[in-house]
Every structure is written in structure tokens, then in C-alpha cells.
Amino acid sequence: MKILVIGSGGREHALAWKLSQSADVRVYAAPGNPGMARCGECISASDGTPKALLAVAESVSADLTVVGPEAPLVAGVVDAFRAAGRAIVGPAAENARLEGSKIFAKDFFRRHTIPTAEFVSVETRADARKALDRFRFPVVIKADGLAAGKGVVIAEDRAQAEHAIEALGERLVIEEFLEGEEVSFIALCDGRDILPFAPTQDHKRVNDGDTGPNTGGMGAYCDSRILTEAQTERILNTIMRPAVEATGFTGFLYAGLIMTADGPKVLEFNVRLGDPETQPLMYRMSTDLAPVLAAAARGELGRHSFAWKRGASVCVVLASGGYPGSYRTGVSIHGIEDAEATGATIFHAGTRIGPGGLETTGGRVLGVTAAGQDLAGAIEKAYQAVHKIRFDGMHYRTDIGSKGLARYNIGVPGT
Numbered sequence: 001m002k003i004l005v006i007g008s009g010g011r012e013h014a015l016a017w018k019l020s021q022s023a024d025v026r027v028y029a030a031p032g033n034p035g036m037a038r039c040g041e042c043i044s045a046s047d048g049t050p051k052a053l054l055a056v057a058e059s060v061s062a063d064l065t066v067v068g069p070e071a072p073l074v075a076g077v078v079d080a081f082r083a084a085g086r087a088i089v090g091p092a093a094e095n096a097r098l099e100g101s102k103i104f105a106k107d108f109f110r111r112h113t114i115p116t117a118e119f120v121s122v123e124t125r126a127d128a129r130k131a132l133d134r135f136r137f138p139v140v141i142k143a144d145g146l147a148a149g150k151g152v153v154i155a156e157d158r159a160q161a162e163h164a165i166e167a168l169g170e171r172l173v174i175e176e177f178l179e180g181e182e183v184s185f186i187a188l189c190d191g192r193d194i195l196p197f198a199p200t201q202d203h204k205r206v207n208d209g210d211t212g213p214n215t216g217g218m219g220a221y222c223d224s225r226i227l228t229e230a231q232t233e234r235i236l237n238t239i240m241r242p243a244v245e246a247t248g249f250t251g252f253l254y255a256g257l258i259m260t261a262d263g264p265k266v267l268e269f270n271v272r273l274g275d276p277e278t279q280p281l282m283y284r285m286s287t288d289l290a291p292v293l294a295a296a297a298r299g300e301l302g303r304h305s306f307a308w309k310r311g312a313s314v315c316v317v318l319a320s321g322g323y324p325g326s327y328r329t330g331v332s333i334h335g336i337e338d339a340e341a342t343g344a345t346i347f348h349a350g351t352r353i354g355p356g357g358l359e360t361t362g363g364r365v366l367g368v369t370a371a372g373q374d375l376a377g378a379i380e381k382a383y384q385a386v387h388k389i390r391f392d393g394m395h396y397r398t399d400i401g402s403k404g405l406a407r408y409n410i411g412v413p414g415t
């Protein structure tokens with residue numbers, strides 16, 4: 001089976017790495033990265049439009065295509081492939097809207113009685129100020145469109161809230177602040193059936209202790225203990241099943257949840273796998289992924305399930321100096337072989353081959369991923385490998401997974 005992975009980040013490298021372990025699978029990547037080149041063949045996707053990506057799939061006679069990032073999904077890549085009769089895993093453009101607009105998503109949750117934070121959506125600043133009267137502080141204020149995590153302000157008092165309203169624009173969602181653990185719940189869907197992945201937890205803030213600005217994600221861990229079976233069932237019944245029934249969703253549906261004292265509530269839906277969550281997920285998955293993805297594309301997920309290795313896995317992101325603000329590129333990277341000699345796997349997120357070898361080309365550069373018998377063991381192995389890698393300006397969080405360790409000592413809140 002020839003499988004084409006669309007994208008060039010750590011999430012896509014992890015997918016390509018996992019798929020390359022399936023028997024009789026040949027992996028292609030468009031455009032891919034130097035890490036993905038070790039799992040298969042990278043092909044330029046020219047301008048990355050659905051038409052260009054379809055041309056790549058046709059040029060290699062791909063039997064199946066898997067989409068990593070949201071941009072091609074929103075642009076209609078799945079619709080284009082289906083119209084041409086090519087198998088693909090991902091949502092139609094119509095369903096990709098669940099990620100593109102916060103107002104659209106909140107209205108969707110309300111229409112289908114999917115539990116979410118109480119909210120008001122507004123179109124003007126005057127309405128936004130009026131809406132503040134209906135909430136206690138802290139209150140959460142969100143810009144409507146895609147804002148890469150920068151469009152959300154948690155305001156502690158009215159002055160901060162009014163400042164956020166000025167800064168974020170006219171179309172806003174104002175919502176209740178939810179207390180509880182954040183969980184990334186991702187499932188593969190075929191329009192009817194839902195196959196959940198193990199739960200993961202992301203670390204969005206740039207600095208230790210969840211401080212500093214939001215990023216694309218500085219690390220994640222995967223451990224089945226993040227959720228009890230009862231919690232997973234409740235998430236499936238109250239959030240995932242109603243959403244898939246209402247939309248016929250195909251592809252990866254990612255619910256960003258808060259496990260409140262009243263049960264799980266959705267902060268947002270993404271219409272693709274999470275990055276970095278995919279790295280620890282692929283690392284811990286024991287199921288042969290290729291046949292499951294092929295079944296998802298055919299609408300035949302029903303007989304399948306995912307199995308997971310015992311223990312836990314952790315991914316620590318190594319970022320460029322200055323990220324999430326501006327950063328240099330073209331910085332030489334050293335020590336990957338030594339890091340892999342410790343038993344870890346290094347997923348490439350923002351790398352390229354320059355005149356002097358491997359160098360940086362993005363804010364998030366590498367995802368150092370390792371597994372262990374338990375979360376503490378996985379954390380230790382991941383950081384052992386991290387310490388072997390160096391590039392000028394490199395920075396990373398030193399506390400990936402530590403929230404999980406703290407939680408297992410005090411029990412899981414929420415029901």
C-alpha cells in the first residue's frame with residue numbers, strides 16, 4: 001500500500017514513522033522534512049493547494065492519503081480527492097469549519113447540547129462590554145478566527161476584560177472560565193464510527209509552570225491514566241458521538257476538554273491530529289495503523305480498535321531562541337545521533353538540510369520522544385535524550401508531564 005502523508009511538521013513525521021513500520025507500506029510525504037525522508041520519499045507539493053496535492057497523489061499512485069495540518073483541510077483537499085475517487089483520511093471542508101470559527105463552533109455545541117463553557121457571542125465592542133455583566137471573573141475572551149493560540153485572554157477583572165475587548169476586535173466569544181484539568185481527546189472517525197486514541201495532555205505555554213505566552217505546544221505526554229474508563233465513556237456519549245452524528249465527520253476529531261467538577265466540557269474542536277500530541281500517541285500505539293486508516297477512508301472502522309503499549313510516552317519540544325516570538329533560522333543542529341542512542345526517537349518539526357548539514361527552519365525544531373514503564377520513567381528517558389542535543393538559542397520546558405505525576409498522587413478530579 002502506498003500512503004501519502006501531507007505536511008512537514010513533527011505530527012507528520014510521527015505519522016510517517018509509525019506508518020513506515022506497517023508491513024507492505026511505502027510512505028510518501030508532501031512536502032515532508034529531513035526526518036520524514038528517513039521513513040519514505042519526500043515530494044514537493046508546489047503551492048500546497050488541493051489541486052497540487054492531488055497531482056502528487058496521482059503521480060505516485062497513492063492508495064491512501066493522510067492529512068496533517070488544518071490549512072489544506074479548510075481549503076478543501078478532502079473534497080478534491082473524493083471527487084477524483086482517491087482515498088483520503090480527513091474531514092470535508094464543510095466540517096473543517098468547526099476549527100476555523102469559534103462562534104460557529106460554540107453555536108454548534110449549543111445546537112447539539114454538547115457541554116461547553118457558558119458563552120455569549122458578540123459582533124461589536126459595545127455588545128461585548130454589555131455581555132461582561134453576565135459573567136463572574138475571571139472571564140475568557142476569544143477572537144473569532146484562527147489565531148494560533150494568541151486570540152484568547154483570561155481576564156481577571158473588568159479592566160483587563162475591557163482591555164482585551166479593545167485588543168481582540170469586534171467578533172468575539174465571551175465565556176465562563178472553567179476549572180479543571182485540560183485533556184486532549186482525539187478520535188479517528190469514519191462518518192459513523194469513532195475510534196478514540198489514548199488521552200494526552202499538551203503544554204501550551206512557553207515556560208515551566210504554565211507561564212509565558214501560548215505556543216503551538218511545547219510538549220505532551222500520553223498515559224491511559226489521564227482518564228478513567230467512565231470519563232472516556234462520558235466524553236464519547238456527550239461530546240464525540242453527538243458531534244459525529246450531527247456532521248458525519250470523517251478524519252481526526254480533536255476535542256480540547258476541561259474536566260470540570262460537572263464533567264467534561266469542550267473548549268474547542270480541532271479537525272486534525274494535535275501537534276505535539278501525535279508524537280507520544282504514535283510512540284505508544286501498538287496497533288498496525290495503516291489498515292485502520294484505510295478502513296477509516298472506506299467508512300469501515302466498525303471492526304477496528306486501537307491498542308496501546310503499557311506505561312507512558314512523552315514528547316519534549318526543542319524550540320528556537322525567541323519562539324513563540326521571532327526567531328533565527330539556519331542554525332546548525334548537533335547531537336541527534338547521540339540522543340537516539342539513548343533509545344529515544346527524535347521527530348523533526350522545523351528542520352532542513354543546509355550547506356553544513358541539519359539546521360533549524362522553524363520555531364518548533366524537534367520533538368524528543370521516549371517511552372517508559374510509567375510516566376516518571378518516560379519523562380526521565382526523554383530528558384536524557386534532550387540533554388544530548390544542542391543548537392544555538394535552543395530552549396525547552398523542563399516540566400513536561402509533571403502535572404500528570406502530581407495528579408496521580410492526588411487522584412483525578414472531575415467525573
Ligand code: AMP
Nearest residue numbers: 117140149152175176177178256267268
Ligand atoms: P482555545 O484556543 O479555545 O483552546 O484556548 C486556548 C487556551 O486558553 C486553552 O488551552 C485553555 O488553557 C485556555 N482556555 C480557553 N478557554 C477557557 C475557559 N473557558 N476556561 C478556562 N481556560 C480556558
